[in-house]
Amino acid sequence: MVFYIFNYLFFTLFTVTCIFPFWYLFVNTVSRNDYVQRGIVNFWPKGFNIQNYLALKEVSDLGSAFIISVSRTLIGTALMVIASAFIGYLVTKQEMWHRSFWYRFLVITMYFNAGLIPWYMNFAMLGMTNHYSAYIIPAIVAPYNIILVKTYIESIPAELEESAFIDGASYMMVFRKLIWPLSKPILATIAIFGAVGHWNSFQDSLILMSDSKLFTLQHRLYIYLNQSSNLGTLMDSADSSTAKNAMEQAMNSKVIKYTISMISVIPILCVYPFMQRYFEKGIMLGAVKG
Incomplete structure (x- = not known):
């Protein structure tokens, strides 16, 4: 039981570690630009907007x-x-x-x-x-x-x-x-x-x-x-x-x-x-x- 607990815990943390860079990238693209520039966006979007994706056509x-x-x-x-x-x-x-x-x-x-x-x-x-x-x-x-x-x-x-x-x-x-x-x-x-x-x-x-x-x-x-x-x-x-x-x-x-x-x-x-x-x-x- 102890082995399974540590096993699942380890691979859960490993999975989160692999996924987080992509999540961090995503939340920065859907947050307000001034928040992104100040570096205060980490785990969740702040000032949600999708204008960054719409602006790519320019x-x-x-x-x-x-x-x-x-x-x-x-x-x-x-x-x-x-x-x-x-x-x-x-x-x-x-x-x-x-x-x-x-x-x-x-x-x-x-x-x-x-x-x-x-x-x-x-x-x-x-x-x-x-x-x-x-x-x-x-x-x-x-x-x-x-x-x-x-x-x-x-x-x-x-x-x-x-x-x-x-x-x-x-x-x-x-x-x-x-x-x-x-x-x-x-x-x-x-x-x-x-x-x-x-x-x-x-x-x-x-x-x-x-x-x-x-x-x-x-x-x-x-x-x-x-x-x-x-x-x-x-x-x-x-x-x-x-x-x-x-x-x-x-x-x-x-x-x-x-x-x-x-x-x-x-x-x-x-x-x-x-x-x-x-x-x-x-x-x-x-x-x-x-």
Whole structure:
């Protein structure tokens, strides 16, 4: 009984600790801006208002940044899942041409990286800077996800495929009619990995994109974070009138920062509950074998 009490108490506190940052962010976005600026909003909203969310439509380029993030997440994740499933199935076939070589060539990319400068030069020479395809193409082949899919497919009884081949099915038909439906748990798992990676990614936008129309939502949030810091520095060295104007801008920038952060978090938080049952099953079965 004592163990269960401490066990439930510990995990309850742990859960609250994990949830509180998101709750703190939320209550600051629905409180009065002057209360937020003074730092007196902690556990409950004060001076409830939703104007901060309504005001986001006035933020320049935020709409295009949101569309870029959503589209790259949907398209990039879909292509990555399809590629991982197909390649993972191929490398399970012993008759694949030079199977061992291609599989090892794929795995070795997980351990060696050319570095940031060669990475940028490669994109520049391919003409992918300031181009939407830079968000999609490099992430299609994900070695770790392919390994998970391969391991999962190997756990499917071989007799199912053999019976399909006896009935005259081709490799593509077996993949579409048999392997793909049976692999839903692991495909849902890697879809979560891919979606989170695409949604949270901003380094490629920061380095490769100079056109503001191609900025992601995370890149836009990074810009507002920097603006808040710059305004804070300005207030330390300005006269009273300039400092007052800077304070007002900093207050607005801080609230915008919180609100955009909340909007950035909400989509991923909404995805997890629906994918949780697939995630647990897929990650366990996909990691059983080496």
